Amino acid sequence: MADSILVVAEQREGKLNRVSFETIAAAQAISKDTGWPVEVVLAGNGVSALAQELAQKAVAKVYALESPTLEAYTSDSYVYALKSFISEKQPKLVLFPHTYQVRDFAPRLALALDRTLISDSIGYKHDGGKLLFTRQMFQGKFAADVSFAGDAPWLATIQIGTFRGDHAEAGSALVENVAAAVADSPARVTPHEVFQEAKQAVDLSQAEVIVAVGRGIKEQKNLALAEDLAKALGGEVAASRPICDNGWLPLERQIGSSGQTVAPKLYFALGISGAIQHIVGMKGSRTIVAINKDAEAPIFEIADVGVVGNLFDVVPAVTEEIKKARAGA
Amino acid sequence: MKILVCIKQVPQKDAPLKLNDDSTWIREDVSYEVNEPDAYALEEALRQKEKHGGEVTVITAGPARASQVLREALAKGADRAIHLEDDKFVRLDSANTARAIAAAVAPPLSDDNFDLIVTGLQSDDYGCAQTGVLLAEILGLPHATIIIGIEKTDGGLHLKRELEAGHYQFIDMKMPAVLTIQSGINKLRYATLIGIKQAKMKPMRKVTWAEVESKLSRNQQEIERLYVPQKQKKTEMIQGSAGEAARKLVEYLKNEARVI
Structure with missing residues (x-):
């Protein structure tokens, strides 16, 4: 497959995480510089409707990567499904929003692919054909331009608020449903429901x-x-x-x-x-x-x-x- | 419970940092301290040991200076320490750091079988938030991140995970496992005088670069340039004594920003 950018969008309990649109905006910006088309993948179970929502943006295609094992998030099921999907598609670049969920599985996914992940990027540069991601170091006292030294697919996470989700260009893409690869062994972490502590007294x-x-x-x-x-x-x-x-x-x-x-x-x-x-x-x-x-x-x-x-x-x-x-x- | 705690020495929070000559790293002649989330991971390990018995081992990778954070951990109550000692460990990417740690605690260098491995959720220098998760992948263990509560159960661990914007989730998993610990999970202790004395008698194992080199690969990501970030905004900097500065500031808020 030709070089492309794959955005890994996020949903939790049937709701799209809006920061997915920020990552799509980042991918669209990089696409303008590199010419690599943007595709989006959303993992979950029964997420076609959410994938349709993502498909309202100017992207080449949206994949709904589905299986009952992806109903509730576990790092094991996500790593297994996405490793298989990315290995098959071989995108040049894989972008994620830098959410707590992504922080939980993306490093492991990168290593499972024998690749690297540049985490928490606050920008990118495309210098003479070389793609650099900018990230903060030393608690923001310095910024670093970081390059990929190994082979693609290259993985990077984008800090929340770096790109504006409402600036993601609108369009209309096809949604393709893909059956996710499922491991023989069950996930090693059992998740329970997400909750909030007692109602907050101040807003x-x-x-x-x-x-x-x-x-x-x-x-x-x-x-x-x-x-x-x-x-x-x-x-x-x-x-x-x-x-x-x-x-x-x-x-x-x-x-x-x-x-x-x-x-x-x-x-x-x-x-x-x-x-x-x-x-x-x-x-x-x-x-x-x-x-x-x-x-x-x-x-x-x-x-x-x-x-x-x-x-x-x-x-x-x-x-x-x-x-x-x-x-x- | 046999617990391993991975800790890191980082520049002190208010240390003035300068770039090195080729602007790829900082000049290392600054004061250092233990990475704060790692201090919480150590504290949690000590509390689990006090509750359930067992042993706490601390490990770090870094130059000779990094032995200071190991000594402090021993003084607080850790039982033994492992120091991957070499200047070269500083510039390894997260995956290689995890490979070095994994090599130091696995055969042939050692036959430690830890029930639990904990580390801070991220470091105050690189801030990649990856080493703990990668260590789990290398060791073939399950992991959980950003943990704010640990309860040992008959079958394993009952954990409280922090999610964004005030949300939480309980999860269950078996041991052995790797956890990354959020700051604020507990209250940090200070080393006692007796602890500091006893620390000198506790074992500290050194592991050299040569002993783990064969397990490392080339860094797959590289810092091309480190620099002072460009300002995103024009900041009106106000000078003068406290009184003058306060007067000018309030004038600015009233007349320029019009927010009061």
């Missing part, structure tokens, strides 16, 4: 102003600084993962890939370095303010306004100025 996605704290806050008692600022602004307090891991704030106030995704009018990042896991949860905010002692912190790359300084001095001063501004207004 940060509705907050207009969020004051988020990170490691730079140092001690739990210093959270008062953020609470005072949030109060002056009429906003909510939130945090990056380490603060919630320490139990200083409840998990429901965590922003990032494992927590909530927010896009308030105003987002204060206090002592947050800006690791990608946090950024993906808040980069849609309209105005981002970063206060951090480290001028090199990656948070400044996405901030609209930044102060390099000691947050223990700067934050109380900002709170006072806000109060003044409010009183005068």
Whole structure:
């Protein structure tokens, strides 16, 4: 088969994961540079209708890769089915959204194919016929352009939010149903139902102003600084993962890939370095303010306004100025 | 339960990093610490041992400096350590790192039969989030990722997996198995003075590059260039004392951004 790009779309419990469209947008962009046509595969059981939805995009074909063993996700069934499918199709490039599910099986799939996976890409370059994927390193302090040194198929995952799903070009493709290869032995992991913890008391996605704290806050008692600022602004307090891991704030106030995704009018990042896991949860905010002692912190790359300084001095001063501004207004 | 914990030494979180001369890696003259998710994996292994008995082995691959994270793990309560010691381990891709670890714990180098292998879900340097999963594939073991709760049952393990956006899932699996552990699964302990003393008496096995080289292959992915990321936005940087900066910031939010 001629060179092509295969997008591995994702569904869970009969619902398409919308980030699949972001990966299709990525594949369409790469296709424009390379000329490789885009195909999509969706694994599951009874997923024709979902495959039809994917086929509304400008792609060459959508495969519904189906078997009862793919009804509930297990890494064993996914690796087995996709290994067989990819071995047969021999695409040049295989793209996945960088979801928790993909993180669970894609490395194993790559090795089973005796290939490699460039994970968590935030962009690509096509330089003189060479395809490079850009990924963050050292918690976002550096970016790296990474190349494939071995043979195709090349596998890569695309970080959530890198491409816009609503920018994926529309079209109309054929859906082909394919019976997935099924292993003789059952999956070694038994999955149970997906659930949410008790209903969350706060819905940060509705907050207009969020004051988020990170490691730079140092001690739990210093959270008062953020609470005072949030109060002056009429906003909510939130945090990056380490603060919630320490139990200083409840998990429901965590922003990032494992927590909530927010896009308030105003987002204060206090002592947050800006690791990608946090950024993906808040980069849609309209105005981002970063206060951090480290001028090199990656948070400044996405901030609209930044102060390099000691947050223990700067934050109380900002709170006072806000109060003044409010009183005068 | 015999547990293996794979840990990594990474640059300290606030260490100022500089690029090396050919911009493919960082200059290594910085301070290091244990990769944070790996610290949680170690803590979980120690807790499982305390509950169910057994033994905890820690392993790392890296230069001589990396023995520091092994000593710390021994001081916290691990029983023995394995150090794949060579500068060259730093630049291996995830698959080769997993191959090196697998070689160090399998015949002919060793006849460890671990019931459980745990490691952090990803590293703070590369951040590929692959080594644990690849290790499972190489060893032919089942695996589960981003684990936030472990309960040993009669038949194996009852695990809580974290999914995105506040969702979770319970899964069951048999041992031996490989798990990647999410930060925050437990509360980390500190090493005690007695622990630090005892650590000096605990066995640390060195494994050389030459001993595992035949199991490695060429890296299938390469870092062509490492660089400071280009800004995605024009950031208004505010200078001055805390008071001045605060005044200018609030002025900006009021008049330029118009968000307050």
